[in-house]
Amino acid sequence: MISNILYENIDKNENRTALVEGDYRLSYSDLCRIINSLSDYLLRSGIKKGDKVCLYLPNSAEFVAGFFSITSIGAVCVPVNAKYKTSELKQYISYSDANFLLSSTGLLEVTGNINPGVKTIVIKGESASWDITNKEEINFEINESITEEDKAIYLFSTGSTGVPKCIARSHKNLLALAENHTSTVGWDSSDKILFVIPISHTYAFGNLISALKIGATIYLIEDFNRKAVVDTIVDEKITIFPAVPFMLDILSKYQAAKGRKYNNLKHVISAGAPLSETISREYFNTFGIYPRQLYGSSETGVISINMAEEIEKKIQSVGRPVNNVEVKIVDEENKILDSDQPGEIIVKSPSMTDSYENLPVESGKAFRDGYYYTGDIGKKDAEGYIYITGRKKLFINISGQKVDPTEVENVILLNENVSEAVVIGRKNKSGIEYVAAYIVSKENLKGSDIIEFCRDKISDIKIPTAISFVDEIPKSPTGKILREKLK
Amino acid sequence: MDTDSIKKRIRNLINDKFEINEEISDTDYLVNFGLGVDSVSSLEFVVALEKEYGLEIDESEITPDILKNINSISDYVSKKL
Numbered sequence: 001m002i003s004n005i006l007y008e009n010i011d012k013n014e015n016r017t018a019l020v021e022g023d024y025r026l027s028y029s030d031l032c033r034i035i036n037s038l039s040d041y042l043l044r045s046g047i048k049k050g051d052k053v054c055l056y057l058p059n060s061a062e063f064v065a066g067f068f069s070i071t072s073i074g075a076v077c078v079p080v081n082a083k084y085k086t087s088e089l090k091q092y093i094s095y096s097d098a099n100f101l102l103s104s105t106g107l108l109e110v111t112g113n114i115n116p117g118v119k120t121i122v123i124k125g126e127s128a129s130w131d132i133t134n135k136e137e138i139n140f141e142i143n144e145s146i147t148e149e150d151k152a153i154y155l156f157s158t159g160s161t162g163v164p165k166c167i168a169r170s171h172k173n174l175l176a177l178a179e180n181h182t183s184t185v186g187w188d189s190s191d192k193i194l195f196v197i198p199i200s201h202t203y204a205f206g207n208l209i210s211a212l213k214i215g216a217t218i219y220l221i222e223d224f225n226r227k228a229v230v231d232t233i234v235d236e237k238i239t240i241f242p243a244v245p246f247m248l249d250i251l252s253k254y255q256a257a258k259g260r261k262y263n264n265l266k267h268v269i270s271a272g273a274p275l276s277e278t279i280s281r282e283y284f285n286t287f288g289i290y291p292r293q294l295y296g297s298s299e300t301g302v303i304s305i306n307m308a309e310e311i312e313k314k315i316q317s318v319g320r321p322v323n324n325v326e327v328k329i330v331d332e333e334n335k336i337l338d339s340d341q342p343g344e345i346i347v348k349s350p351s352m353t354d355s356y357e358n359l360p361v362e363s364g365k366a367f368r369d370g371y372y373y374t375g376d377i378g379k380k381d382a383e384g385y386i387y388i389t390g391r392k393k394l395f396i397n398i399s400g401q402k403v404d405p406t407e408v409e410n411v412i413l414l415n416e417n418v419s420e421a422v423v424i425g426r427k428n429k430s431g432i433e434y435v436a437a438y439i440v441s442k443e444n445l446k447g448s449d450i451i452e453f454c455r456d457k458i459s460d461i462k463i464p465t466a467i468s469f470v471d472e473i474p475k476s477p478t479g480k481i482l483r484e485k486l487k
Numbered sequence: 488m489d490t491d492s493i494k495k496r497i498r499n500l501i502n503d504k505f506e507i508n509e510e511i512s513d514t515d516y517l518v519n520f521g522l523g524v525d526s527v528s529s530l531e532f533v534v535a536l537e538k539e540y541g542l543e544i545d546e547s548e549i550t551p552d553i554l555k556n557i558n559s560i561s562d563y564v565s566k567k568l
Contacts, residue, residue, distance in 0.1 A: 224526065225547055246527055253534055255543055399527050434528075436506070446509055448519035455518075460525030466506035 001142065002152050002171045002209070003068045005178065006032050009189075009215040016189060018212065020236070021061050021220045028215065031065070034132060036140040038069035038123065041130045045100075045121055049074030049143055052098040052154065054118075056089060056107060058082040059199050059220040062124040062132060064208070066102045071153070071171065074146040075100075078154045079200035081401070084459050086110050093118055095166050096154045104128070148172035154357070155202050155298040158395045158402035166357040167298050176324065177206055177301035177351035178213035184322040185267065185305060189215035192264075193240040196221040196229055196247070202298040203271045203400065207242045210302075216240075226254045237264040244272040244400035245279055248291055249430050252282035262287050269294050269305070272400025274388060276431035280315055293318040295386065299372050301351035303327060304386050317385040318378075325349040328371070329380055342379045342389050346371040394483070396425030397433050398461045408435065408464065411457045412450060417443040420473050423464065424483050437464035438473060438486055445469065488568060493561045500535050501557075504528070513557045522554055529554065536560075542567050 014029035105125025156164040271294040295318035306319030355363035377390035405423035420440040447467035505521035
């Protein structure tokens with residue numbers, strides 16, 4: 001079971017620091033005591049094995065305790081980004097069939113009006129019904145009927161259909177993920193790993209599980225703030241920093257970051273979105289270390305990471321597959337391609353799921369013969385380094401979070417003065433993607449009308465920041481929208 | 488630097504960052520033009536402001552009130568200069 005990774009660390013050194021959040025520090029022993037306490041409380045609150053429990057919290061000790069407590073009961077954890085708005089939270093509750101929601105006082109405005117029949121349990125903040133600081137020892141017995149094959153977590157994959165696909169990963173999948181990742185990158189218990197990327201997201205979550213498996217210390221920051229990140233890296237002697245390209249770009253340009261010593265920083269990871277060579281070199285110029293690209297997906301967990309010794313020569317690569325993971329490049333006929341030939345990337349991994357929940361048709365397309373067909377286009381060089389060159393899917397990548405253009409289009413089309421809308425991703429000079437909308441309007445609309453219309457319907461990152469009104473949307477003779485013509 | 492030129496430069500930065508193609512008055516709510524809609528675009532704008540005026544800004548100071556309109560950003564920048 002996934003929580004065993006924590007107890008194994010207690011056996012090695014119970015006083016080792018597991019988690020730091022501001023001034024709040026927990027040893028592995030403390031963390032396990034808190035998880036026992038919360039597991040017991042959740043059980044008494046009515047959560048039982050097989051229930052789906054939404055975990056709607058920012059990066060925090062309560063999030064970490066929430067995940068391990070839910071899974072210790074045998075329930076399925078459904079992490080939801082704490083930036084999502086009520087309508088989106090409702091959708092994720094509905095997609096996952098969740099009947100419980102763990103949240104915080106600060107998010108009650110969002111959670112106050114959620115789906116009927118869903119019980120909200122506040123575990124963080126002033127009105128919390130459970131107290132994380134309670135030092136009482138609770139003798140919680142882990143449900144012995146839980147097996148490694150049981151589902152531990154539901155993650156979501158953004159598609160291009162307007163509805164995210166639900167992915168179940170078992171305890172066994174998560175244990176394999178942590179093993180594959182840590183045995184490849186060589187982290188150890190002396191490492192200090194900074195999480196400012198949301199741990200509700202598959203990329204950060206995978207790194208979090210890996211960090212706790214090897215007994216490292218995790219540092220949690222709720223929101224990205226340049227000063228807080230740089231000061232934490234320097235003052236706390238952070239050794240590993242998983243980030244997204246947007247953060248690396250912003251940090252590289254941060255004047256206060258220049259000239260400081262980053263001697264302890266040994267591994268900066270970039271994932272979630274493609275990292276441009278420009279950002280990579282600028283980051284090196286400021287921090288004296290090249291970011292290493294990691295490639296993964298919600299369906300599979302970590303696929304590859306660039307650990308090349310001569311990083312300058314492989315700077316654009318997402319690296320070679322991590323241990324126990326197999327990657328092939330295939331053509332449209334499913335034939336394996338030679339080195340440097342671009343094709344679809346397919347993956348086989350002990351950390352991956354084998355289907356989407358309740359979506360047999362989509363599952364049949366994406367999961368075949370033990371492989372997951374990623375929809376990403378890429379190639380491998382003669383040394384097996386993978387390069388991502390494109391994607392089959394339509395989604396837009398906003399600082400690591402995938403936005404389905406269809407979802408945004410559907411919201412814009414709710415405006416009765418809009419007759420057609422197409423949403424695409426465009427890139428700025430640094431290669432960072434943003435949401436752009438092309439709209440055919442019936443009335444004399446302004447861009448500001450569209451932004452205002454979208455604001456309470458979708459989360460902030462999905463709202464277009466570039467809006468163009470056009471007379472018509474370019475289409476093929478068969479009526480297919482020619483998105484490439486709009487870029 | 489006089490207030491009008493500060494406002495003009497801020498207006499140019501907004502037009503450069505957000506492609507809404509509308510005339511923005513000093514009192515228009517900028518959130519309707521994309522500014523402050525999300526933390527990514529807000530931070531990118533802060534970085535652009537720093538570069539434009541050679542300032543060092545702690546983004547935790549940047550509240551929605553500061554990003555409300557061109558007047559409020561201009562007041563903030565004037566105090567920093």
